[in-house]
Amino acid sequence: xxNIDKKLREEAKRLLEEKRVDxxxxxxxxxxxxxxxxxFITNPEDAEKLVWNAFCTQNLAKFVHDLVSQHRESxxxxxxxDRKKKVVGVVARGCxxxxxxxxxxxxQYGRDEVVIIGVPCTGYVDRKRxxxxxNGEDIQEGAREGDQLxxxxxxxxxxxxxxxxxxxxxxxxxxxxxILSDVMIGEQAPPMNPDQEYVEIEAFENLPTEExxxxxxxxxxxxxxxxxxxxxxxxxxxxxxxxxxxxxQWVGLGEDTTDTQVFQLMRLFHMVGRCVxxxxxxxxxxxxxxxxxxxxxxxxxxxxLFENRAGSSMEDAPPxxxxxxxxxxxxxxxx
Amino acid sequence: xxxxxxKKDALTGIIGKIAADTTVYAPVKxxxxxxxxxxxxxxxxxxxxxxxxxAPKNFFFPRTEVMxxxxxxxxxxxxxxxxxxxxxxxxFGVRPCDARSFVLLDMLFDQEKYKDPYYIDKRQKTTIVxxxxxxxxxxxxxxxxxxxxxxxxxxxDILLVDLGSDYLAEIITAKGEKxxxxxxxxxxxxxxxxxxxxxAAQAEKEIKVQIPAKAIKPILDVNFEHPFWNTIHQKCLACxxxxxxxxxxxxxxxxxxxxxxxxxxxxxWDSCMFPTFTKETSGHNPRPSQKERWxxxxxxxxxYYVDNFNAIACVGCGRCVMYxxxxxxxxxxxxxxxxx
Numbered sequence: 001x002x003n004i005d006k007k008l009r010e011e012a013k014r015l016l017e018e019k020r021v022d023x024x025x026x027x028x029x030x031x032x033x034x035x036x037x038x039x040f041i042t043n044p045e046d047a048e049k050l051v052w053n054a055f056c057t058q059n060l061a062k063f064v065h066d067l068v069s070q071h072r073e074s075x076x077x078x079x080x081x082d083r084k085k086k087v088v089g090v091v092a093r094g095c096x097x098x099x100x101x102x103x104x105x106x107x108q109y110g111r112d113e114v115v116i117i118g119v120p121c122t123g124y125v126d127r128k129r130x131x132x133x134x135n136g137e138d139i140q141e142g143a144r145e146g147d148q149l150x151x152x153x154x155x156x157x158x159x160x161x162x163x164x165x166x167x168x169x170x171x172x173x174x175x176x177x178x179i180l181s182d183v184m185i186g187e188q189a190p191p192m193n194p195d196q197e198y199v200e201i202e203a204f205e206n207l208p209t210e211e212x213x214x215x216x217x218x219x220x221x222x223x224x225x226x227x228x229x230x231x232x233x234x235x236x237x238x239x240x241x242x243x244x245x246x247x248x249q250w251v252g253l254g255e256d257t258t259d260t261q262v263f264q265l266m267r268l269f270h271m272v273g274r275c276v277x278x279x280x281x282x283x284x285x286x287x288x289x290x291x292x293x294x295x296x297x298x299x300x301x302x303x304x305l306f307e308n309r310a311g312s313s314m315e316d317a318p319p320x321x322x323x324x325x326x327x328x329x330x331x332x333x334x335x
Numbered sequence: 336x337x338x339x340x341x342k343k344d345a346l347t348g349i350i351g352k353i354a355a356d357t358t359v360y361a362p363v364k365x366x367x368x369x370x371x372x373x374x375x376x377x378x379x380x381x382x383x384x385x386x387x388x389x390a391p392k393n394f395f396f397p398r399t400e401v402m403x404x405x406x407x408x409x410x411x412x413x414x415x416x417x418x419x420x421x422x423x424x425x426x427f428g429v430r431p432c433d434a435r436s437f438v439l440l441d442m443l444f445d446q447e448k449y450k451d452p453y454y455i456d457k458r459q460k461t462t463i464v465x466x467x468x469x470x471x472x473x474x475x476x477x478x479x480x481x482x483x484x485x486x487x488x489x490x491x492d493i494l495l496v497d498l499g500s501d502y503l504a505e506i507i508t509a510k511g512e513k514x515x516x517x518x519x520x521x522x523x524x525x526x527x528x529x530x531x532x533x534x535a536a537q538a539e540k541e542i543k544v545q546i547p548a549k550a551i552k553p554i555l556d557v558n559f560e561h562p563f564w565n566t567i568h569q570k571c572l573a574c575x576x577x578x579x580x581x582x583x584x585x586x587x588x589x590x591x592x593x594x595x596x597x598x599x600x601x602x603x604w605d606s607c608m609f610p611t612f613t614k615e616t617s618g619h620n621p622r623p624s625q626k627e628r629w630x631x632x633x634x635x636x637x638x639y640y641v642d643n644f645n646a647i648a649c650v651g652c653g654r655c656v657m658y659x660x661x662x663x664x665x666x667x668x669x670x671x672x673x674x675x
Contacts, residue, residue, distance in 0.1 A: 037662035136369075154472070253603045
């Protein structure tokens with residue numbers, strides 16, 4: 001991993017020095033043990049901060065979209081002839097590149113506005129899973145030793161196999177290597193376990209309706225409407241979310257269970273054919289709502305109906321933004 | 336005031352007895368979260384917890400509260416009251432940092448210029464039983480930097496201190512005295528007091544993090560415009576995790592909900608991290624980007640509250656540090672501001 005950090009820093013520094021990017025989004029070491037956090041680098045010297053490891057959680061495509069839109073907004077007040085282009089560099093693993101592809105397909109920015117530094121990924125550590133593995137004890141120190149994490153808590157030291165702490169979406173990831181990149185750092189990562197992708201979902205589908213609904217309501221009851229899921233999601237980029245519209249007000253702002261369910265349901269349905277299974281929403285949720293269960297079910301449906309996996313290739317357009325006369329439609333009416 | 340000693344294993348029984356007579360809110364494990372909730376039959380209150388995920392401020396200042404109800408009639412609008420009056424309740428197992436948050440919130444909701452009836456009603460009817468931190472539970476704890484203390488009784492009506500084999504129960508206020516009957520009749524002696532002092536001294540030493548929270552006020556006074564404010568918000572997701580879990584954040588937004596002829600006016604939590612925060616009807620927002628909103632968060636906690644009430648609006652519980660999804664660390668921000 002030392003080696004990959006070194007290459008990454010060199011590459012980032014070069015891109016910034018050659019002014020091929022105006023800003024580079026990557027990860028730096030966090031202030032808590034066993035964490036990494038997004039960072040924004042404009043000074044080539046600061047490229048030294050960059051890291052790439054199993055603690056890099058967030059899908060950085062969200063920030064690419066943010067920066068490009070903010071820049072475009074700021075250019076509106078500039079004379080057309082004086083407008084500048086801004087190029088954003090980003091450290092991207094498989095799911096991040098899927099999100100970028102989706103953004104490009106949805107015409108959010110041009111290919112020339114983003115420079116992708118591809119990195120191989122073997123999954124990230126899910127903080128909540130790690131916490132559960134140490135019985136919720138406060139993690140005071142931690143280090144990685146090979147494929148193990150040595151975690152020091154208030155009650156002592158514990159060794160944890162990294163694989164046990166990986167996020168669910170990483171364990172069955174199909175696209176852990178970048179699909180699209182301008183520069184590739186490191187060797188291709190070995191495949192994860194995509195054959196098991198829908199095992200949990202099939203089990204869920206086989207439950208009676210009442211039980212599935214009970215699971216949905218139980219999970220939604222945990223939601224505190226902090227909107228971390230929406231904010232972390234690269235596909236949730238509406239300028240104004242329907243939740244924040246007041247004329248008309250689609251959904252109440254209070255604690256009412258139905259309002260919370262409506263918010264989550266609407267977000268889920270906006271994810272049809274657009275969820276890249278990066279796990280960001282689940283990882284940021286402070287209350288541990290199992291959002292992925294529902295998103296993955298939608299993902300499975302989309303694949304079965306349209307043979308599409310969001311952002312898996314530039315050519316394969318999102319199913320809801322293309323027309324195909326052979327699309328299945330038996331779910332719309334029963335003759 | 337009175338002091339009692341109770342056997343350690345007697346505590347759960349005592350909570351049970353109180354719960355039989357009145358409503359008790361206590362930390363309970365719900366799946367992977369420890370949450371403050373109403374103790375129901377069969378619930379096991381956690382007495383050895385680190386701290387709850389949600390802050391107990393929720394009970395005095397809930398996420399949603401009905402302020403008033405109204406009905407459209409042929410004679411015009413008819414108004415009726417909001418929530419029913421609160422009942423007597425006991426908030427059990429509050430950590431000293433969270434108990435101190437009540438002292439800070441009182442300054443705002445129960446002051447000379449304004450008295451908030453919703454908050455005050457619940458606050459007056461609730462007895463707070465604090466559980467001192469004999470060992471500060473998190474590496475991120477920093478209560479001593481913001482005028483707190485792991486064994487402090489500020490904000491508590493009764494303070495429980497773990498002395499090893501017993502708990503020392505100190506009755507702090509008259510409200511706390513009403514619960515005295517539940518705590519047995521073994522009076523605490525001077526030895527218990529000494530033990531408590533030793534534990535308090537040790538606990539304070541165990542807090543590893545010290546931040547210059549009190550030193551930054553003069554710096555904030557003169558640095559409203561500073562390039563530093565361009566640096567902290569970039570990675571912020573603009574979610575409400577920090578403010579919603581914070582024991583002292585108290586911004587709210589009032590909205591009306593009407594269905595057919597019946598309406599209710601709600602007070603909901605707001606968050607300075609949200610894009611709609613302070614957005615005006617015209618569409619104008621005096622805090623148009625996350626930069627201004629982050630400046631607001633830092634200023635409100637470490638300057639405006641000090642200006643208004645001579646207290647920092649942070650109790651050092653560390654929730655925002657631990658649960659921020661992108662690791663924006665208020666401790667580091669304070670540190671960086673002190674160097675401006």
